[in-house]
Amino acid sequence: MNQTELAASLTAAAAAATATAAKVEKVGAETAVLLEKMAALQDAVNQAGNTTPEVDAALAALNTAVGNLDNAVQAVDDQVPDIPV
Numbered sequence: 001m002n003q004t005e006l007a008a009s010l011t012a013a014a015a016a017a018t019a020t021a022a023k024v025e026k027v028g029a030e031t032a033v034l035l036e037k038m039a040a041l042q043d044a045v046n047q048a049g050n051t052t053p054e055v056d057a058a059l060a061a062l063n064t065a066v067g068n069l070d071n072a073v074q075a076v077d078d079q080v081p082d083i084p085v
Helices: 003-048 053-079
Strands: none
Touching: 003 053
């Protein structure tokens, strides 16, 4: 690979990294909104008090989904080295 090809490959890689970063930021923002909504639902259930078994089961499923989401986000984060500050 000559210098021109190398420069072109590096430029393409930088563009791909920038595009991926934008997608990750979008996912992060959407995840934050989703987690806020889930927390609001948890609070609503807690404030409601005496809930039915169906509501309790739905809340348990929601909590499992939140845990799964957190694990998935952590798995992605673990693939990318932290940038020194």
